[in-house]
Amino acid sequence: MQKTVLKMAQSRRLTRDVWEMVLEGDASAFTHPGQFLELSLPEKFLRRPISVASYTEDGVLLLVRAAGQGTRELVTAAPGTEFDTLTGLGNGFDLKNHGEKPILIGGGIGLAPLYGLARKFVGGGLFPTVVLGFRSAADVFYVEDFTALGCRVFVATEDGSLGVKGYVTDCIRSFVPECNYGYVCGPTPMLRAVSVLPQLSDGQFSFEARMACGFGACMGCSIHTVSGAKRVCKDGPVFQKGEIVW
Amino acid sequence: MQKTVLKMAQSRRLTRDVWEMVLEGDASAFTHPGQFLELSLPEKFLRRPISVASYTEDGVLLLVRAAGQGTRELVTAAPGTEFDTLTGLGNGFDLKNHGEKPILIGGGIGLAPLYGLARKFVGGGLFPTVVLGFRSAADVFYVEDFTALGCRVFVATEDGSLGVKGYVTDCIRSFVPECNYGYVCGPTPMLRAVSVLPQLSDGQFSFEARMACGFGACMGCSIHTVSGAKRVCKDGPVFQKGEIVW
Amino acid sequence: MVNLSVSLAGVELKNPVIPASGTFGYGREFAELYDLNLLGSFSFKGTTASPRFGNEQPRIAEAPAGMLNAVGLQNPGIDAVIAKEIPNMEKIFRGPLIANVGGFSLDEYAENCRKLDACPQVGILEVNISCPNVHAGGKNFGCDPNAAAEVTKAVKAVTKKPVFMKLTPNVTDIAEIARACADAGADGICLINTLLGMRIDLRTRQPILANRTGGLSGPAVFPVAVRMVWDVYEAVKLPIIGCGGVSSAEDVAEMMLAGATAVEVGAANLRNPYACKQIVENLPGVCDALGVDRITELTGGAHR
Amino acid sequence: MVNLSVSLAGVELKNPVIPASGTFGYGREFAELYDLNLLGSFSFKGTTASPRFGNEQPRIAEAPAGMLNAVGLQNPGIDAVIAKEIPNMEKIFRGPLIANVGGFSLDEYAENCRKLDACPQVGILEVNISCPNVHAGGKNFGCDPNAAAEVTKAVKAVTKKPVFMKLTPNVTDIAEIARACADAGADGICLINTLLGMRIDLRTRQPILANRTGGLSGPAVFPVAVRMVWDVYEAVKLPIIGCGGVSSAEDVAEMMLAGATAVEVGAANLRNPYACKQIVENLPGVCDALGVDRITELTGGAHR
Ligand SMILES: Cc1cc2nc3c(=O)[nH]c(=O)nc-3n(C[C@H](O)[C@H](O)[C@H](O)COP(=O)(O)OP(=O)(O)OC[C@H]3O[C@@H](n4cnc5c(N)ncnc54)[C@H](O)[C@@H]3O)c2cc1C
Ligand SMILES: Cc1cc2nc3c(=O)[nH]c(=O)nc-3n(C[C@H](O)[C@H](O)[C@H](O)COP(=O)(O)OP(=O)(O)OC[C@H]3O[C@@H](n4cnc5c(N)ncnc54)[C@H](O)[C@@H]3O)c2cc1C
Ligand SMILES: Cc1cc2nc3c(=O)[nH]c(=O)nc-3n(C[C@H](O)[C@H](O)[C@H](O)COP(=O)(O)O)c2cc1C
Ligand SMILES: Cc1cc2nc3c(=O)[nH]c(=O)nc-3n(C[C@H](O)[C@H](O)[C@H](O)COP(=O)(O)O)c2cc1C
Ligand code: FES
Ligand code: FES
DSSP states (O other): OEEEEEEEEEEEEOOOSSSEEEEOOOOOTOOOOOOOEEEOOTTOOOOEEEEEEEEETTTTEEEEEEEHHHHHHHHTOOOOOOEEEEEEEOOOOSSOOOOOSSEEEEEEGHHHHHHHHHHHHHTOOOOOEEEESSSGGGGOOOOHHHHHTTTTEEETTTSSSEEESOOOOHHHHHTTOOEEEEESSSSSHHHHHHHHHOOOOOOEEEOOOOOOSSSSSSSSTEEEEEEEEETTTTTEEEEEEEOOOO | EEEEEEEEEEEEEEESSSSEEEEEETTTOOOOOOOEEEEOTTOOOSSSEEOOSEEEETOOOOOOOOHHHHHHHHHHOOOTTTEEEEEEEOOOOOOOOSSSEEEEEEEEEGHHHHHEEEHHHTTTTTOOOEEESSSGGGGGGGGHHHTTOEEEEEETTTTTSEEEEEEEHHHHHOOTTTTOOEEEEEEEEEHHHHHHHOOOEEEEEOOOOOOOOSSSSOTEEEEETTTEETTTTTTTTTEGGGOOOO | OOOEEEEEEEEEESSSEOOOOTTSSTTTTHHHHHGGGGGSOOOEEOOOOBOOSSSOSSSEEEEETTEEEEOOOOOHHHHHIIOOOOOOHHHOOOEEEEEOOOSHHHHHHHHHHHHHHTTTTTTEEEEEESSSEGGGEEEGGGHHHHHHHHHHHHHHHTOOOOOEEOOSSSSSSSHHHHHHHHHTTEEEEOOOOOOEEOOEEEETTTTSSBBOOEEEEEEEGHHHHHHHHHHHHOOOOOEEEEESOOOSHHHHHHHHHHEEEEEEEEHHHHOOHHHHHHHHHHHHHHHHHHTTBBBBTTTTTTOO | OOBOOOTTTEEEEEESEEOOOTTSSSHHHHHHSSGGGGOOOEEEEEEEOOOOOHHHHHHHEETTTTEEEEOOOOOOOOIIIIIIIIHHHHHHSOOEEEEEOOOOSSSHHHHHHHHHTTTTTTTEEEEESSSGGGGGEEEEESHHHHHHHHHHHHHTOOOOEEEEEEEOSSOOHHHHHHHHHHTTTTTEEEOOOOOOEEEEETTTEEESSSTTTTEEEGGGHHHHHHHHHHHHHOOOOOOOEEEEOOOOOHHHHHHHTTTTEEEEOOHHHHHOTTTTHHHHHHHHHHHTTTTSSSSSTTTTTGOO
């Protein structure tokens, strides 16, 4: 973990509620895709946890959904706005034990950390399959960015307005039955549905929780695992399938 | 009263703790020197009351002492910073009933509203005598500005490092015994000392109080007067000598 | 069109937004800024039998996301309020007024309420029991269920108007106090008054307030107020006026979900004189977003 | 050079700054950021007899100038704490530790304290009585002077270490509780724990916290904490650890002027992991500005 100041370089609206933001500053604390940062916002006591969609030495790419007041302020901040930030939080994805046939599965804004993961894999010569689920065509974003990396990308929308009609699980069952190791991020019901797909013998699941500290001090984010309580912020946010108690 | 947004145009340091600030915006709610405004600062619940040292249609001049955290933030705000502000607060000085030989008496930052008053008087062809008291030479500011208006200006410093050694009252007794109507602003002990100068048969005294609303709603700033409780923010900040209960 | 009207023990308000006592004076300063008739009602400054200056200066201190006040019930006394202020208020607000009543003895409460009972402009009596009982060594009426019940009974005996008991949050068990008031015949509960606090001036090394302690209000107390409204909603079957830290239409909705039928806005008026107006204007949008046609659907929603 | 050292019932601390229980874990995460030996002490996470997971998710909600937590005393249980955590803490902090002790019965408090009495690394036992008493229908020990006194006695009977009773602010009369603890033999008082609060999610219409209510802490509670420290200082002749909303060296000074001998810093650590370090670093400057050579001169200064 590092405490540093990140400066808004640019913000671009992707859908009605999702923005792509580039923040500049010291990002050297990041070592793994799937890690996150915590931004301090004016007039908010708690920091806001956001995954790094990708990071370089001197900046981060964030994909942010304007979910409430804090994220709304964040995405509309003027270029040059500075944010006191804790960087390099959480464990991130393990790229080494990616199983036989890895697949990246993202639900909505949950695709954010998978983008950096896909880049890392591609950088290492592995082109994972990617399945992205959205509410409807109007909510779809970043599909081209995954495609541009050279990944095979499937899109599912709940209303069928783009790609496969249904959930990511429907899509996976029908179109990529061969994949057996998942890297998964999205809303908890989606994580759970994916976890019971019999084809996925193993995988890594990224969790969310309301956090106070984000660095392991307060036990605010603890969840049950097979080996007892674990902190989403410090022991996660990525957990191995076998650890998780649903 | 009006609620409006004022924008910091420029800020200039005058002494170790006093700044001159120009804020731009709609200042049409001001009708009298001695009125004040209330600036809202980020992360502070209560607004900060500050006298207008002078005003035009589209801006105000403030003289601000960095007394605490709020005023420190204020004086160091970057040009362009916007402040939600309540303008046109308080009654201000009455210029009509200025008595025979008016004198403006300011203590430290209390000289701020007297500057606008002096300008108004001079604009109307009356050149009042001005007595300004400071701790020491290092704290002196705005003397030239009063002088430039054409006023006769006396300076008193407690340590005698500039002008008359002593308090404004010493200065008045020795050098302007003929003045008999005071316009007075400064710390309360000074107001009281001035009020008992026998030569001042009458005058107007500007008071300070900790305020919550600044516009008469909360009774937070009430003081005793001969005609009962009065609100410094709404019935004042300027009170006639005869009204005041010390 | 969202229906914003609510009913407080039979008194109909066009919406649930009510400026809280002590933060709106007698409405005059706000009437210069906007038409007060857009409000549900307003609760005017607490009235005592005799005129009171209140505490000495300073009476105000700052706090994180809030403020302390130790005004000390400054008011011109019940007779002047009835003779001058109520007729003035009638000119700027046509709806039913809420009369906030203070007192330092049972007799004083009863006397004030008896006089206010005769004022047709007053729709509701809001009895502030965060006052020290001079006959009980200065013990706060609102901190003891028996004392709270006695005030309720004393007041109910002299008026036919709905009586809302306004509770202090500085107690171990707010539900117990609310139940005592309910059992004694209260028509509704208003809560919370301010939390006791103190700030000290580092330079002088003395408490900032001349009264030493003051009442904390503003956004800082909002979660405490929501919790207490929740507790009281579980404890009594009376309409609740929720109060404490409300500064947005979203806060109003949250207070109502916790159990409030109407909501008072206090310190927010002092920071932003247009606060109540803006809240009223934003309320339909918030209801729309929550899929609510009648705002009364929100009341107690979090208990279901 | 300002002398920052203070003494808490005979335990010497190099300065009055102490991270508050539950906001500093067992120090590990902070030791990666700075040398913990710059702290006066630290109060580690509340310990119960058995391992506890605590409450279900969500456990955290936001509040204006503060936060709500409903962690629910997650900890590995007294035996694991003594076997693993205390030896670990000894490696990263050389001074005396403050052991925060929870309990749901008198026996549990006594048992935990008896075990901790045998740990030389522990300098002070800080007994958190904001816990429900399972033998009294879940009534909070800290809300009743008799229950508070009983816990004090039970604990004092099993340890020679100084015992600081940590009080809940959710009471009508904090001085009464403090006096009960003092009379029962407490060596000091720590206050305040969190204020009970609630937030409701407008979308789901349910309380945000799975536990419904949570404890409010952070700057929002600072004026309440200062007032209660003041009240307790007037009531008892014991050293006080002031706590609640402290986030700067100035706040430490204000708490001490109100009556605190040392000061705990809670939620501020969560928002800014360097909070305690920065406070310690800024303290000499604040003392200088106040013209104080020994920081102990500040304690109770506002009462003179
Ligand atoms: C490890 C992690 C990674 C995340 N990555 C991303 C990301 O890459 N992009 C993105 O858009 N969002 C991400 N989120 C969710 C994001 O943190 C929330 O949407 C955001 O905190 C909401 O803040 P708000 O002020 O807009 O909403 P409000 O509802 O006003 O927030 C109130 C409080 O609740 C917390 N909160 C609300 N929703 C969530 C949530 N879903 N998860 C955690 N805390 C929440 C807030 O942090 C704040 O403390 C992530 C969350 C976690 C835990
Ligand atoms: C009518 C009026 C006119 C004023 N005009 C000027 C002026 O022209 N120039 C100037 O520099 N100062 C002026 N002041 C004083 C100025 O308001 C305070 O210095 C300022 O509010 C201090 O804020 P702070 O955050 O720096 O200090 P803090 O001490 O941190 O403030 C804490 C709280 O106390 C209040 N407060 C502290 N000191 C005072 C004070 N002396 N008067 C009123 N409230 C106070 C603050 O407003 C705030 O609510 C005026 C005050 C009043 C009432
Ligand atoms: C300056 C001030 C004066 C107050 N005067 C009264 C009063 O006279 N009677 C009363 O019952 N409550 C009084 N209150 C309490 C408010 O009505 C309200 O209960 C409290 O401030 C909490 O609401 P808020 O957080 O929205 O301010 C006063 C509050 C403030 C800030
Ligand atoms: C996340 C969290 C966990 C806490 N856990 C404990 C605890 O285990 N034992 C205890 O006595 N107090 C606990 N507290 C209370 C704090 O120690 C402190 O008394 C309170 O938060 C007020 O201080 P603050 O405003 O500085 O946070 C906890 C507080 C927080 C925020
Ligand atoms: S948020 Fe504090 S431990 Fe995870
Ligand atoms: S500050 Fe509110 S009446 Fe003067």
